[in-house]
Every structure is written in C-alpha cells, then in structure tokens.
Amino acid sequence: MIDENTVRHVARLARLRLGSDEEKVMQQELSGILEHIDAIRAMDLDGVPPTTHVIAVENVLRPDVPRPSLPREEALREADDVVDESFGVPRMD
Amino acid sequence: MALRDLTAAEQVAALAAGETTSLELVDAHIAAIEADDVEAFLAMDADGARARAREIDALPERPPLAGVPIAIKDALSTRDIVTTSGSRMLEGFRPVYTATCVQRLEDAGAIVVGKTNMDEFAMGSSTENSAYKNTLNPWDHQRVPGGSSGGSAASVAQRQVPWSLGSDTGGSIRQPAALCGIVGMKPTYGAISRYGLIAFASSLDQVGPFARTVEDAALLLRHMVGRDPMDSTSLDWPEPITLPTATDLAGLRVGVVEELMGEGVEPGVRAAVDASLKAIEDLGATVVPVSLPSALSGLATYYVLAPAECSSNLARFDGIRYGHPVEADNLLDQYELTRGQLFGPEVKRRIMLGTFALASGYYDQYYGRAQRVRTLIVREFAQAFEDVDLLASPTSPTVAFPLGDRTADPYAMYLADVCTIPVSLAGLPAISIPCGLSDGLPVGLQLAGPAFSENRLFDAAHALEKALAFDTRPPGLAT
Numbered sequence: 001m002i003d004e005n006t007v008r009h010v011a012r013l014a015r016l017r018l019g020s021d022e023e024k025v026m027q028q029e030l031s032g033i034l035e036h037i038d039a040i041r042a043m044d045l046d047g048v049p050p051t052t053h054v055i056a057v058e059n060v061l062r063p064d065v066p067r068p069s070l071p072r073e074e075a076l077r078e079a080d081d082v083v084d085e086s087f088g089v090p091r092m093d
Numbered sequence: 094m095a096l097r098d099l100t101a102a103e104q105v106a107a108l109a110a111g112e113t114t115s116l117e118l119v120d121a122h123i124a125a126i127e128a129d130d131v132e133a134f135l136a137m138d139a140d141g142a143r144a145r146a147r148e149i150d151a152l153p154e155r156p157p158l159a160g161v162p163i164a165i166k167d168a169l170s171t172r173d174i175v176t177t178s179g180s181r182m183l184e185g186f187r188p189v190y191t192a193t194c195v196q197r198l199e200d201a202g203a204i205v206v207g208k209t210n211m212d213e214f215a216m217g218s219s220t221e222n223s224a225y226k227n228t229l230n231p232w233d234h235q236r237v238p239g240g241s242s243g244g245s246a247a248s249v250a251q252r253q254v255p256w257s258l259g260s261d262t263g264g265s266i267r268q269p270a271a272l273c274g275i276v277g278m279k280p281t282y283g284a285i286s287r288y289g290l291i292a293f294a295s296s297l298d299q300v301g302p303f304a305r306t307v308e309d310a311a312l313l314l315r316h317m318v319g320r321d322p323m324d325s326t327s328l329d330w331p332e333p334i335t336l337p338t339a340t341d342l343a344g345l346r347v348g349v350v351e352e353l354m355g356e357g358v359e360p361g362v363r364a365a366v367d368a369s370l371k372a373i374e375d376l377g378a379t380v381v382p383v384s385l386p387s388a389l390s391g392l393a394t395y396y397v398l399a400p401a402e403c404s405s406n407l408a409r410f411d412g413i414r415y416g417h418p419v420e421a422d423n424l425l426d427q428y429e430l431t432r433g434q435l436f437g438p439e440v441k442r443r444i445m446l447g448t449f450a451l452a453s454g455y456y457d458q459y460y461g462r463a464q465r466v467r468t469l470i471v472r473e474f475a476q477a478f479e480d481v482d483l484l485a486s487p488t489s490p491t492v493a494f495p496l497g498d499r500t501a502d503p504y505a506m507y508l509a510d511v512c513t514i515p516v517s518l519a520g521l522p523a524i525s526i527p528c529g530l531s532d533g534l535p536v537g538l539q540l541a542g543p544a545f546s547e548n549r550l551f552d553a554a555h556a557l558e559k560a561l562a563f564d565t566r567p568p569g570l571a572t
Binding site: 015054 | 186187189281282283296322325326328387390392393394396397404408411412413414415416417418421422423424425426427428429430432433434436441442444445446448449452458459461462463464465466467468469471503504507518519520544
C-alpha cells in the first residue's frame, strides 16, 4: 500500500499535475497493481545478475565523421512557440 | 474475387502479370477503408497513396513490393503525415522524418495508405486507451480488437489492407492478431530498426508485421530486417528471410509451455490450442510438455520494467518542441499542467508506476529485482531450447472481450498479455496464427523460437496454417 504523500512525491518527480480526485484513484490503483508485483520481492534471486541486454552486442560505434543534422527550420517546425529561431519557454523560477 | 481479398503475395503476382494496376489496388483498398465501420484508421493519405501508385505504375522496372498498399501503426513516424501515437500530446504532429522500417518498405515499392489507431503510446491491450476513438473487432463489433496495435490488426482482418505494421512491447502485435483472427509476428529484439518508432520501453519494443497469411508476414519482414546506423540495437541479420515452403513438420520438436496452459486460459481457447497441437503432431512433429518455472512471474516483472522505461522515454513530452503546451507562468507549472492534462489515465498510471519503481528507496526492491527475474526467464528459455526447437502456447488466454469490460480494472487488462510477455522479456521471436474459433471468435496459437529462428518459425507456422485451413474472413464482411 502506498500513501498519499508518496503519490504526491512521485507525481512531482514525474512532472505530472494530478487533481485531488485523481490522486486518490491513483493511490488505490497503484497499490492494487503493486500487490501483484510484490510477488517478485519474495523470489530467491541470490547470485542472479540483472539483465542488461537480451541479445549480445558490444561496442556499437559509428565512424567519428561529421554529418548533416536536422536543419533548424525543420527542428522548429512543430514547435508551439518559436522565439528568435529558438524554442520559446516560460521563465524558470 | 475482389481485389481486397487478395493477399499481398497475390497482389504482387497480379501486378507482375499485368492483371491489375497499383492505382486499382490502392483505390479498392481506400474504398474499403472509407466504407469502414471498424474505425481502424486515425489518418489517411489517400491523395499521396494515389500519386505514388501512378508513379509506380509508370515505372519500367518494378521494385519487389511495387504498388501494394500497407497501413502503418500510428507509433511509427511518417514524414509530413500526422503521427500521434494515439495521444493528445501529439495531436496534429507531423514528423520531419520517416521511420527506417517504413522507409525500407517504401523503397521496396509499398504504398502507405494511412495510420492506424492504437492504445496511447502503445500502452494497453484493447486499443480503448486511444485518445481518439475505439476500434471495433471485425468479428464482433461489440468487442475489442486487442491492442495496442488494434487498428493495424483490425484493418488487415477487415480486408482494408493486405498487411500492416505494428509494434510489440509485451504482446501488442501477437495479442491483437489473435483476437482478430490474423497472423502477427514479433521478430527477435534488434531485427528491425526502432529509429522513428515512438519509444515506449526501449529494451522490449520491436516492430513487426500483420498479415492474413504466414507467407505475407515473411515477405514483409524480409524487407525490414538488418542493421541501421540510426539504431545501435539493430542487428546485422545473419541470413535472408525466406518465404516459407514447409508442408510437414517431420523431425521438429515442439514444447508446450505448461505454465501458460493452466489457470486463466478459457476452455474454448484451450480446446482450439489442443486441437492445433494435435495437428502439429499429425504433421510429423514431436510435442512434449516443457516447464518455464518463472514464466508466470513475467507479468509482474514486465509491469516494473516497461513502466520504468516508459517513465524515462516519455519525459520528452512537454509540449515545447512539438505538441501544444498548456499555458502557464513558469516552466515547472507548464511541464506539470501539460503532462497532467494531455496524457491519458493509463499513460499516467504507467509513468507513476515506473517513476515509483526507479525512485530512491524503491529501486533495488522493484527495478533491480525485476531485472534479475528477467535473467531467470532468459535462462529458462535458453534451457528449454536445448531440448525443443519451438515453444507453443495460447497467444491470449481469452478471445476478444467486450468493449468496456476491463477498462475499470487495470490489472485485468494487463492479464491479456500473460502469455506473450515472457517471450518479450527474453527478446525472442514469436508468431501468432489463428488456430480455430471459440464461440465464433478467433483463437491464436503462439509459436516462439530461439533468437534468429525466424525462418524456422515461419516454416512451421506455414505448414500448420495449411493444415488448419482457418478462414480469416470475418462472418459479417460483405463479399
């Protein structure tokens, strides 16, 4: 069971603004899902390493050669607010 | 026979023989989409498709897939064609580049007719999490098509296109293929470039084909596999994908995963799967029980790992570089309000779950342990493949469920992928083929193999498909 404060803390970490009703529903639903997930906390995993990659590939590198990148006007094309050929954002407090 | 009834391979042949033109094919399929009542598409590119068809019809030499229409899941970026991944967060978004896999198909001559509906950011098993609309199951319009690639599956079952692309993270190709009575294939992790696939869980996401025959699925996969400099997890493919020709299964050893045949599997699904296992034996294969002791822990493992990865991948959506932010006076408020208002409930749930599993104080108990359970699952598959060539199970424990049936209970929805998730966690290839009906609704059989066993999988599925002779035409579809 996770409490309301944890829900608020996690929502803040995730940059999600939840309404107070939404917080309550989220608390119930996450607690319900975590009850099922808790099964893996009881498993014996001594000496079992974590998976990092399922298909072994090593040191994938590209040639260190400059290539053309996305043109500025294309990169900005979908932005809601373009200021001086840049992405516009509100001030940071 | 109507043009829309032709398989993709038949369309290729008809075009080569001069019996039809690409424009006729595109027109016939667009007409089928426009007459649609299953709501499979989010966006159409009818004009673009017709223009491409005219170009291809004028070519003196045809590329291999020249002129055959295809539908693309809206999770794949298509230059200048609106791509939303089923989310309000990307409403009206026009990508500036095309996904590598789509580009390869276009280079081979395939014609993109439109983008298909899906659960928002591919999170869901019924397509009901789309921010835009529900897609209906062509076999019963009161039921879901499965998900998350529900639109791609429904469009192929409804014969609006001969084939389509989906993406599969925990079962999002195989499960809707099963529920719509068609073929769906998830290749080995790394087979197909993920460049241009809007990311959900990067260690699991794979693109793959939907089709009405195994041969078509192989034909489509053939043109997509191989290394792409834009995706460092894409692989040099060891051998060409060949079109399947097997007519029997002599010498093949097939393991039946005991853990995935028990509780929760509907009797009608069990009966159809048992009948197809009998058909596998009749074709000359040996069928033996196999145990994957950690398989049922796959679901819990997946619901830690996939949300954890999505919480990171979806951090990029803030309405600033694309999409439309909710206005606010300062940046933090803008981030939180935009994300809080434009993500749907399931996406928020998963971001929360994943952020929780990665948070300080919980990481070792959840994410760390899940990655270790994943190792157990990988090892158990490897062990099983020392004794058998392929593994069989139901694709979905149930047939298509009624719309709205599971939307109130997130975990009930998650259970739809219990049979497909273990394969995803191990990064292995698997195919779902329709193997029978239960109360008039299609049942899917999942066959999984070791990494890079695609050709063997296609061959086995092809031989079984011929033996089962399943009719992929939904009963209500006009002839």
